[in-house]
Amino acid sequence: MLDHIGxxxxxxxxxxxxYAAALAPLGYIMTKDFGQAAGFGVPDGEKKSSDPGGEFWVAKGDPHPPLVHVAFSAASRAAVDAFHVAALAAGGRDNGAPGLRERYHPDYYAAFILDPDGYNIEAVCHAPETG
Incomplete structure (x- = not known):
């Protein structure tokens, strides 16, 4: 439904x-860089958006963190864990360690980070745990 978010x-x-560090474990790369704005997305062969610059954009401006929560899809629980580690190492602040959030559904596995501007960024995997 969504083409991109910024x-x-x-x-x-x-x-x-x-974002380059935090989103790498989820398969995202920086796809466009215009100096004052940068787009992140998946490599062309895996693209889900029609936007040639990416599905997620950051641009120089006036942040409004309380209004924004962005959840990125993760292919596995291990990718959620790796996102959390990478985002913390890149300067994010913990806003919810990796784990099940069963109030959403029994297999909702997610981690939450506050980015450098305070935005609530999530990585989530909806698949059941594999053995």
Whole structure:
């Protein structure tokens, strides 16, 4: 349904580095960089968006973190765990360690990070645990 989403950030260089590191375990790469804006998406062969620059954009501006929550799809629970580690190492703040959130559904496995501007960023896997 969605083609892309964008958020304003206070420091484009810091956010570019943060999202490049945090989203790498989920298979996202920086697909476009226009200096004051950067797009992130999956490699062309896996693209789900018609936007040639990516599904997720950050742009220099005035952030409004309380209004925004972005959840990225993860292929596995291990990818959720790796997102959390990478995002913390890149300067994010923990907002919910990896784990089940059964109030949503029995297999909802997610981790939450506050990005450098305070946006609530989530990685979620809906698949059951594999043995």
């Amino acid at each position: 958020i304003d950030v206070s420091d484009i260089d810091r956010s570019r580095r943060f």
